[in-house]
Amino acid sequence: MTAAAAVVTRRYAEHPDDSFGIDRALATGGYESLAKAVTTMTPDEVVELVKASGLRGRGGAGFPTGNKWSFVPRDAFPRYLVVNDDEGEPGTFKDRELTERDPHAILEGLLIAAYAIQAHQAFVYIRGEFGLGYRRLQQAVDDARAKGLIAAGVEAGAGAGVAGTDFACDVTIHRGAGAYICGEETSLLDSLEGYRGQPRLRPPFPAVKGLYASPTVVNNVETLATLPHIVAHGSDWFRSMGTEQSPGTKLFSVSGHVARPGNYEAPLGIPLADLIELAGGVPGGRSVKAVIPGGASAPWVTDLSLPMSFEALAAAGTMLGSGAVVVMDETTCAVRMAMIITRFFNHESCGKCTPCREGTWWMRKVLERLEAGEGRPEDRELLLRLCEDLLPEKGAPASGRSFCPLGDSAAWSLRSVVKLFPDEFLAHVDEGRCPFSEPGARVASVA
Amino acid sequence: MSAAPASLQDAAAAILARYPAGRGRSALMPLLRLAEERDGYVTAEAITEIGGILGLSSAEVLAVASFYSMYHLKPKGRHVISVCHNLACNLMGAEGVIEHLEDVLGVGSEGGTTDDGAFTLERAECLAACDAAPCLQVDYDALHAKVTPERAEALVEELRP
Numbered sequence: 001m002t003a004a005a006a007v008v009t010r011r012y013a014e015h016p017d018d019s020f021g022i023d024r025a026l027a028t029g030g031y032e033s034l035a036k037a038v039t040t041m042t043p044d045e046v047v048e049l050v051k052a053s054g055l056r057g058r059g060g061a062g063f064p065t066g067n068k069w070s071f072v073p074r075d076a077f078p079r080y081l082v083v084n085d086d087e088g089e090p091g092t093f094k095d096r097e098l099t100e101r102d103p104h105a106i107l108e109g110l111l112i113a114a115y116a117i118q119a120h121q122a123f124v125y126i127r128g129e130f131g132l133g134y135r136r137l138q139q140a141v142d143d144a145r146a147k148g149l150i151a152a153g154v155e156a157g158a159g160a161g162v163a164g165t166d167f168a169c170d171v172t173i174h175r176g177a178g179a180y181i182c183g184e185e186t187s188l189l190d191s192l193e194g195y196r197g198q199p200r201l202r203p204p205f206p207a208v209k210g211l212y213a214s215p216t217v218v219n220n221v222e223t224l225a226t227l228p229h230i231v232a233h234g235s236d237w238f239r240s241m242g243t244e245q246s247p248g249t250k251l252f253s254v255s256g257h258v259a260r261p262g263n264y265e266a267p268l269g270i271p272l273a274d275l276i277e278l279a280g281g282v283p284g285g286r287s288v289k290a291v292i293p294g295g296a297s298a299p300w301v302t303d304l305s306l307p308m309s310f311e312a313l314a315a316a317g318t319m320l321g322s323g324a325v326v327v328m329d330e331t332t333c334a335v336r337m338a339m340i341i342t343r344f345f346n347h348e349s350c351g352k353c354t355p356c357r358e359g360t361w362w363m364r365k366v367l368e369r370l371e372a373g374e375g376r377p378e379d380r381e382l383l384l385r386l387c388e389d390l391l392p393e394k395g396a397p398a399s400g401r402s403f404c405p406l407g408d409s410a411a412w413s414l415r416s417v418v419k420l421f422p423d424e425f426l427a428h429v430d431e432g433r434c435p436f437s438e439p440g441a442r443v444a445s446v447a
Numbered sequence: 448m449s450a451a452p453a454s455l456q457d458a459a460a461a462i463l464a465r466y467p468a469g470r471g472r473s474a475l476m477p478l479l480r481l482a483e484e485r486d487g488y489v490t491a492e493a494i495t496e497i498g499g500i501l502g503l504s505s506a507e508v509l510a511v512a513s514f515y516s517m518y519h520l521k522p523k524g525r526h527v528i529s530v531c532h533n534l535a536c537n538l539m540g541a542e543g544v545i546e547h548l549e550d551v552l553g554v555g556s557e558g559g560t561t562d563d564g565a566f567t568l569e570r571a572e573c574l575a576a577c578d579a580a581p582c583l584q585v586d587y588d589a590l591h592a593k594v595t596p597e598r599a600e601a602l603v604e605e606l607r608p
Contacts, residue, residue: 087575089573090533090535090573090577091535091573091577092573092575092577093575093576093578096575127575128515128517129529129571129584129587130575132588172465175477175480176476176515177479177516177517177518178517179514179515179516180572191476192473193473194476194501196510196514197515212470253577253578255534255535255577255578256538256577257538261577262578296533296534326534326535326538328538332538336537337534337537337538340533341534344572347572348572
């Protein structure tokens with residue numbers, strides 16, 4: 001069995017009581033990688049190192065981090081670094097944990113990334129509901145500022161920046177207010193600019209025209225927390241873990257029907273079954289019915305031998321996404337879970353694009369009537385048709401019929417459930433009730 | 448909860464200083480949060496006040512305030528109880544917690560605010576605490592892990608004024 005690993009989680013695994021404080025951070029190597037980067041490497045060398053490491057974004061899309069940085073035009077200033085700490089993908093709870101337990105790892109990674117792209121102002125967009133995380137992160141920013149690690153613009157040649165260099169970057173924490181869509185990077189930027197969080201048409205991509213129409217890199221919290229280790233130990237070390245196309249370790253949020261739900265850091269490529277085993281397996285001797293391998297957006301799987309890497313899950317028709325693994329045992333109603341996922345996407349659809357706004361509403365209506373025992377025989381096919389209406393036409397590139405992938409995600413997920421458990425949809429119609437529910441149980445259908 | 452200032456104008460300068468010059472509109476969300484903390488919800492007066500500070504029309508401020516679920520445009524209870532009803536929490540029994548709280552608080556199946564204004568019950572989307580499922584959050588801050596209908600009721604009694 002593939003064992004757990006402690007790279008990004010080490011500080012708080014070893015020092016659970018005070019891992020979030022600056023004293024513990026400094027006593028355990030904190031900000032040493034930042035000093036190494038700014039005093040011994042050029043910004044381009046940091047970009048090249050991260051490219052060579054093969055680090056892929058940990059927020060969900062898995063885009064290579066170094067490549068993302070290199071899209072920033074060479075002659076355009078100012079640049080901004082924006083940290084995506086707006087974790088909301090159902091099943092995912094790793095960024096909240098990192099923010100609460102090791103905010104200095106995030107800040108060190110932030111400063112390394114800012115140095116690499118030559119940004120002097122960074123924004124952390126933190127989810128509005130993260131109270132403890134916000135307080136810990138704000139304290140960390142204040143403490144790092146007192147140590148001269150975070151500063152507003154410094155004069156060139158004065159050596160008043162980080163580690164006696166001229167590099168300095170300021171950090172502003174911006175709190176969200178309850179909108180899943182703001183985890184999508186262009187919606188996040190609109191929200192940060194003081195607008196409704198709705199996605200932008202791309203191109204231009206944020207690297208060229210992002211926050212305040214300036215070149216902007218948006219990086220996930222876990223991505224940044226990984227950077228100090230790559231700077232400290234090198235790209236070969238990083239590539240010694242994980243797979244060729246998905247190097248390194250990753251935090252997997254394992255929840256649902258497991259004995260010990262929690263975050264487990266493991267090398268990418270760990271078999272799904274091993275991950276479930278790390279989380280204590282399915283209690284009560286029950287069997288696994290299906291697993292959501294990468295957050296609510298990811299199509300469901302039943303093959304537990306799948307390696308948890310970006311490439312293997314893509315080849316299996318699903319995705320690693322945020323690394324959120326939701327385990328459902330044999331007592332789970334697939335229709336009900338599909339209804340919950342669809343209700344979520346419908347609720348969080350920002351309303352900008354008609355196919356997503358209306359499509360998720362109709363999908364939800366049909367699922368709610370099925371789960372309430374009021375479904376029609378044709379509903380299964382109707383759901384599949386509604387999914388196809390949201391998804392790209394066959395052969396069409398990239399995303400579907402909306403500005404962002406929210407609507408596509410709803411359709412990908414639902415289509416997979418209908419195809420994996422077609423009989424259950426019919427059983428709800430034939431029996432006129434949910435076969436998994438107690439008679440008389442209430443069916444939730446609230447916005 | 449931090450003490451909200453009597454005047455949003457007094458707080459505005461420090462907030463605006465966090466953003467680049469000329470990008471004052473970024474202060475809109477922080478000011479809405481302060482208004483909500485000060486008044487319990489985003490009042491029509493606060494919308495006008497914020498618009499005046501940032502040079503925005505009330506319609507522009509309202510458009511943003513109405514988009515985000517943590518800003519309320521009507522009075523809410525003194526405590527907001529948000530119970531997650533998403534994937535992991537549903538698997539671990541969230542519906543039983545929600546139904547019990549609806550009964551205990553006497554609010555309908557769509558949640559809502561108690562007649563005495565003490566509580567607002569809301570269904571929340573994933574609160575990023577699935578290892579604590581089923582979970583709920585009080586006043587968008589304190590997370591309560593692995594709640595049962597009984598523990599949720601006890602919490603309500605503790606919070607009751």
